[in-house]
Amino acid sequence: MSQRVLTTESGAPVADNQNSASAGIGGPLLLQDQHLLEKLARFNRERIPERVVHARGSGAYGYFEVTDDVTDFTHADFLGTVGKRTEVFLRFSTVADSLGGADAVRDPRGFAVKFYTEQGNYDLVGNNTPVFFIKDPIKFPDFIHSQKRDPFTGRQEPDNVWDFWAHSPEATHQVTWLMGDRGIPASYRHMNGYGSHTYQWTNAEGEAFFVKYHFRTNQGVRSLSSEQAAEIAGKNPNSHQTDLLQAIERGVNPSWTLHVQVMPAADAAEYRFNPFDVTKIWPHGDYPLRRVGRLVLDRNPDNVFAEVEQAAFAPNNFVPGIGPSPDKMLQGRLFAYADAHRYRLGVNHTLLAVNAPKATTAQNYGRDGFMASNVNSQGRAAKNYEPNSYGGPTETGRALSAPLAVNGYTGTHEAPRHTKDDDFFQAGELYRLMSSEERSRLVANIAGGLAQVSRDDVIEKNLAHFHAADPKYGRRVEEAVHALRED
Numbered sequence: 001m002s003q004r005v006l007t008t009e010s011g012a013p014v015a016d017n018q019n020s021a022s023a024g025i026g027g028p029l030l031l032q033d034q035h036l037l038e039k040l041a042r043f044n045r046e047r048i049p050e051r052v053v054h055a056r057g058s059g060a061y062g063y064f065e066v067t068d069d070v071t072d073f074t075h076a077d078f079l080g081t082v083g084k085r086t087e088v089f090l091r092f093s094t095v096a097d098s099l100g101g102a103d104a105v106r107d108p109r110g111f112a113v114k115f116y117t118e119q120g121n122y123d124l125v126g127n128n129t130p131v132f133f134i135k136d137p138i139k140f141p142d143f144i145h146s147q148k149r150d151p152f153t154g155r156q157e158p159d160n161v162w163d164f165w166a167h168s169p170e171a172t173h174q175v176t177w178l179m180g181d182r183g184i185p186a187s188y189r190h191m192n193g194y195g196s197h198t199y200q201w202t203n204a205e206g207e208a209f210f211v212k213y214h215f216r217t218n219q220g221v222r223s224l225s226s227e228q229a230a231e232i233a234g235k236n237p238n239s240h241q242t243d244l245l246q247a248i249e250r251g252v253n254p255s256w257t258l259h260v261q262v263m264p265a266a267d268a269a270e271y272r273f274n275p276f277d278v279t280k281i282w283p284h285g286d287y288p289l290r291r292v293g294r295l296v297l298d299r300n301p302d303n304v305f306a307e308v309e310q311a312a313f314a315p316n317n318f319v320p321g322i323g324p325s326p327d328k329m330l331q332g333r334l335f336a337y338a339d340a341h342r343y344r345l346g347v348n349h350t351l352l353a354v355n356a357p358k359a360t361t362a363q364n365y366g367r368d369g370f371m372a373s374n375v376n377s378q379g380r381a382a383k384n385y386e387p388n389s390y391g392g393p394t395e396t397g398r399a400l401s402a403p404l405a406v407n408g409y410t411g412t413h414e415a416p417r418h419t420k421d422d423d424f425f426q427a428g429e430l431y432r433l434m435s436s437e438e439r440s441r442l443v444a445n446i447a448g449g450l451a452q453v454s455r456d457d458v459i460e461k462n463l464a465h466f467h468a469a470d471p472k473y474g475r476r477v478e479e480a481v482h483a484l485r486e487d
Contacts, residue, residue, distance in 0.1 A: 008035055009042070048310070049344050050099045053144055054110045057093035058103075058188060058241040059308040060248055062297035064088050064115060064258070070292055073209045073262055074201035076321030078117040079292065087116040087358055090297060091311050092188040092240070095127075096147045096156065102233035103240035104224060106183045106445070108174075111193030111215065112313040113295070116358035123317040124213060125337060128185060129178070130194040131426075132278045133171040135415065137332020143168070158452035166461035169423040170279045172469055176427045179445040181438050182221065184229045187243040189254040190222035197315070197330040198276050200323040200401050201262070208265040208402035210275060210325055212282060214289060215256040226445060245300055253298040259289035265402075272420040276327040280426050307354045312341035323401025328415065346370040363393040428469035439476070447480035 006014040014035055021033035029036065051057075063085045070079055078086040093110035094101060109128040114121055134143050146164035150157045165171045177183070185191035195213030202208050224232065232239050247254060261282050263275060273280045301307035315324075316334040324330055341349050347369040349355055350362065367384050383390050415421075431439065446466070453459050459481060467474025 008038055047305075050309075051093075051340070051344065052148075053095050054093040054112075055099045056097055056101045056103070057091050057110065057308055058244050059089060059091040059301060059304075059311060060244060060297040061087065061089050061299040061301070062253070062295065064113075064293055064295045066293040068291045068293065070201075070260070070290070071203065073203055073211070073260075074321040075204040076117075076122075076201070076319055077119050078115055078122070078319070079321070088295060089114045089116075089307075089311060089354060090295070091308060091313065092244070096144075098149070100237075102237035104184060104229040104232040104237075106178065106226065106229065108178065109185060109188070109191060111191075112311075113193075113215075114311070114313060114355075115319075117319050118359040119319040120360060120362075121317050121355075121357050122319045122322065123313045123315055124195055125313045125315045125333065126193055126195040126197070126213065128182075128191045128193055129174060130196060130212070130214070130281050131174050131177065132196055132329060133165075133174045134168060134329065135170050135277050135279050136328050137336070139168070140329075140332065140336075158449055159454055159458070162450055162453045162462055163455070163458045165465075166458045169465050169468075172424055172465045173279050173427040173430065175446070175465075176430050176442065176469070179449075180430075180434065180442045182223050183445065184224040184226070185240075186222035186224050188240050189219045189244060189247060190217060192216050192221060193256060197278055197327045197333075198325040199330075200265075200325050200404075202321055202323065202400075202402040206402060210263040210265060210268060212261045212287075214259045214261070215295060216259060218255045218257060218294075225441070226448070244297075248297060248300050253296050255294055255296045257294055258292040260292055261287040262290060263287050270418075272418055273426075274415050274418050274421050276325050276330075277415060277421070278327055278329045279423070301354075306352075310345060310349070310352050311354045312338075312345060312349050312352075314338040314341065318400050320398065320400045324404075326404060348372055365392070424465065424468040427465075428473065431470050431473045439473075443473075443476045443480050446477050447484055450477070451481050451484035 006017055008014060017035070020036045021030045022028065023030060031037070064078070065085045066079055066082050069082055078084065091110065091112045093112075094103065094105060094107045095110060096107050097105060111126045111128055113124045113126075115124070134140065143164060146160045147156065149155055150160060165175060182191070193213075193215035195211075198210050198212055200208055201211050236242065244254070261284070263271070263282065268275050271282075271286075273282070275282065314334075314337040315330060316338055318324070324334060345352070347366075348371045351371070356362070365384050365386055383392055386392055387394070431442070434442065450459055450462055453462075463474060463478050463481070465474075466477045
C-alpha cells in the first residue's frame with residue numbers, strides 16, 4: 001500500500017513536519033511558514049468551552065429495543081412495535097466539577113439518551129436520581145453557582161453549598177439521596193437512570209398521559225463509600241470512564257431495562273403531591289412501573305472530543321407521541337439546554353455527526369451561520385422561506401403531543417398546593433426506608449459536610465430541615481454535627 005501524503009488543511013503537500021522554516025540555520029522563524037502557523041492556530045482553537053454543568057462526561061453508542069406493548073399510551077413510532085430497535089447515544093456525567101475533575105465523587109450523575117428515531121432525534125435528559133434540588137428554573141443559576149468552585153477561593157466551598165440548601169428547603173429530599181449510600185456510584189454501569197421530570201405521552205386516539213422514566217441497571221446497583229471513593233479518585237481520576245470503555249471493548253455490554261410510571265392526565269389535578277414537582281417522586285404503589293424495553297451499549301466512540309464532548313442533548317427534541325408537562329424545571333430546560341449548545345458549538349451543531357439524525361433527514365429552512373455547509377443549504381436554488389411555491393418542506397398540521405389546558409392570570413405564581421405538598425415528607429419517607437446501617441452512613445456524610453460550615457445560623461437552618469423530615473433524622477444529624485465541631 002502506498003504511503004499517504006501529509007497535507008495542509010487546504011490540501012497542499014507538507015514537505016517537512018519536523019522543522020519550522022527559519023531565516024538561515026538557527027535564525028528566527030518566518031511568518032511565511034503557512035504549515036507552522038496553521039498548526040499553532042488550530043491547536044489554540046481545538047477545544048470548545050466546557051459545559052458549565054455536566055462537564056466531565058463519558059459516552060457510548062448502542063440500541064434501544066422495545067420488549068412490551070405501550071401503544072395504549074403513546075403513538076411514538078420508535079416505541080410502536082415489540083422487537084423494534086433504535087440506535088442510541090448515551091452520555092454519563094458528573095454535575096458540579098470541571099472537565100478535569102475525578103469520576104468517583106459524591107455528586108449526581110447525568111444520564112442523557114439520544115434516540116435516533118425515524119421521526120427525528122428524541123433526547124431524554126435526566127440524572128441517576130429521580131428527584132432534583134430545586135423546582136423552579138429561576139433558581140438554577142444560583143444553585144449551580146453555590147455548588148461550583150468559588151470565584152475567590154477557586155474551590156467548592158461548604159459555606160456556599162450548605163447556605164444555598166439552608167435557604168432552599170425543597171432540596172432536603174435530593175440531599176438525602178445524595179448523602180445516602182447511592183451518592184457515589186461504583187461505575188456508570190452500576191447505577192440507575194431517571195428522566196427525573198414528568199413528561200407527556202399521547203396515544204393515537206389523542207388521550208394524554210403523564211409519565212416518569214426509570215432505567216434500571218441490569219448489572220445491579222453498586223456504590224462506593226466515601227473512603228473507597230477518596231482512594232479511587234486519588235489513584236485513578238478516570239475510573240468510571242475507564243470502566244465503561246474497557247467493559248464495552250471486552251464485549252461486556254452494559255444494559256438497562258426501561259420502565260415508566262403512567263398517570264392518566266385527569267389524575268394530576270387531584271393527586272396528593274404536585275406531579276410536576278421534580279423534587280418529589282410518585283410512589284410505586286400509586287403508579288407501578290410498566291416495562292417498556294431494553295437499552296444496550298455496545299460501541300465506544302472513536303473520538304471522545306468529537307462525539308462525547310460535542311454531543312448536544314436538548315429536552316425540547318421531542319417526537320410525535322411525546323411532549324412536555326407543566327414541570328417548571330423541565331420548561332426552563334426546554335430553552336436552556338439548546339441555548340447552551342448554540343453557545344458552545346454554534347448554531348449548526350445539529351449537523352455534527354453525533355447530533356445529526358441517523359434514521360431520517362432534517363429538512364428545514366435554517367441556513368448559514370458559523371460552520372454552515374451544503375447539508376443545510378437545501379440546494380443552490382432552494383428557497384429559504386416558508387410557505388413557498390417551489391416544493392420546499394411543509395408543515396404537517398399534526399401536533400406532537402396533546403395540548404395542555406391553562407387558565408388564570410399571568411404573573412410569578414407559586415405552584416398550586418396539593419394535600420401532601422411539603423418539602424420534607426418524602427425526605428422523611430426515604431430516611432425511614434433505609435436500614436439502620438444506611439441511616440448511620442447518611443448521617444455521617446451530612447455531618448461531615450455541614451460541620452465545615454463557618455456560620456452557626458446556616459447550620460441551624462439546615463438542621464431544621466432534617467428535623468422537619470423526621471425528628472430522629474434531625475436529632476442524629478444535629479448530634480453528629482455538634483460532636484465534629486467540638487473536636
